[in-house]
Amino acid sequence: MATDLWERVCDLLERGRSACLATVVASEDEDRVGQRLLVLPDGEVEGTTGLPELDRQIARAACDALADLRRGWVVIPEGHRVFLDILAPEASVLVCGAGHIAVPLAEFARAVGFGVTVLDDRPDFAHPDRFPGCRVIARDFREALAEMPLGPHWYVVVITRGHEHDAECLEAVLRRPTAYVGLIGSRRRVGFVLEMLGRQGIPPDRLQDVFTPIGLPIGGESPAEIALSIVSELVCVRRKGPGQARLLRRVVEEGS
Amino acid sequence: MTDREIFEKVVELRSAGVAACLATVVGAGGSTPREVGAKMIVCADGTTYGSVGGGCGESQVKSAALRVLLVTGRPELVEVDLTDDLGTRGGDVCGGRMWIFVEPVRRG
Known part of the structure; x- marks a missing residue:
């Protein structure tokens, strides 16, 4: 290669x-083993197996696999077994607010395979020493979010120290597509923030996307337990979709 | 480790001239400890990054990696059988089967 x-x-x-x-x-054909191609969604191919016809067949299978994000192996005649690995943008967690829940949250999110970015406007809190392996941004929320490359592979957890900052973050985040947005806080504080965002022109269906109360209902009380319930929710959304995460909460609430 | 971190580590090891293998779960059947696409890097000194499933078959992958690096120089497809349902032969009780592709990633 x-x-x-x-x-x-x-x-x-x-x-x-x-x-x-x-x-x-x-x-x-032993010499083919380990040969590989990189196939882009538009069908462009880089690299070669050394056999043009095989390259063409692999590229076709690769485009199909990319279309439905299906990883796995296929058999291509005569006798080539080809593994199609899907490279997709890394699932990333943005933690808005670097307080006491953010520390275990960032740690657990890293452990389950998310890339993690932590943002706070207080440099003492948004400090790299507190968040090993994470990207840490100490900057005004609004300014930093305006430059964040948010998109459908981003999971945003809003846990700032005050409702003005929560609103500021959500206002920036909800105008762009994301995989997940969750907001921590008491019913009263959350209601206040969402109402304010509605007045600022965030569409009601987008406000309904916000996971609040945040986290799967496992009864967490300590910062680490709350962080665990939030990360469990992120895993559930990543693996099974947002519907499943909401269903879990509903089942627990109706059962109690 | 995320895929991106694994690939960045591969690039880093290659430019440092470290002999290493990349092991990727390319096929799986039944109950397995990691999903298809999971990756682990094994260096010639035994250092590893990432995981293809903890105890379940990982030692088999490590020895394949060392064989590839130190003896054959050719990639291998390793079949890991985890169907020892009572754990009588050493504890691989996940119940499934995985195929792991082990390839050298050193430069040249």
């Missing part, structure tokens, strides 16, 4: 692009 294909993969992932990395993992 071309010596720079790994760099190319990193570059695509960094820019939030998708691609299919296709690798011959077994073949009657």
Whole structure:
């Protein structure tokens, strides 16, 4: 394979692009094993197995796999088993507010495979020492959010120290598509924030997307327990979709 | 580790000239500890990054990686059988089967 294909993969992932990395993992023709192609969604192909016809067939299968984000192996005649790996933008958590829940939250989210960014306007709180392995931004919420590359692979957890900051963050976040938005707070505080956002022109259906109360209902009380319930919700949304996460809460609330 | 972190580590190890293998779960059947696409890097000194499933089959993958790096130089498709349902032969009780592709990623 071309010596720079790994760099190319990193570059695509960094820019939030998708691609299919296709690798011959077994073949009657031993020299083909380990050969690979990088196939982009528009059908563009980088690299070669050395056999043009095989390249064409792999590219076709790769485009199909990309269309429905299906990872797995396929058999391509004659006798080539090809693994199609889907490279997609990393699922990322943005934690707005770097207080006492943010520390275990960032740790648990990293442990389950999210990239984590922590934002707070207080440099003592948004400090890299408190959040190992995370991107930490100490800056005004509104300014920082205006420059964040939010998108459908972002999970946003709003846990700032006050409702003005919560509103400020949500106002910026809800105008863009995201996988998840959750807001912590008492019923009263949350109601106040959502009502204010409605007056600022955020559409009602987008306000309904906000997970609040936040986290799966496991009865968490300590900061770490609350962080665990929030991260459980993120995992549920990532693996099974937002409907399943809401259903879990409903079932627990109706059962009690 | 996320895929992105694994690939960045591969690039880093390659530019540092460290001999390493990338192991990827490419096929799975039944109950397995990791999903298809899970990745682990194994360096020649035994250091690993990421995971293809903890105790379940990981030692088999590590020895395949060392064989690839130190002996054959060719990629291998390793089949890991986790169907020892009572754990009588060493505890791999997940119940499924995984196929893991192990390939060298050193430069040159």
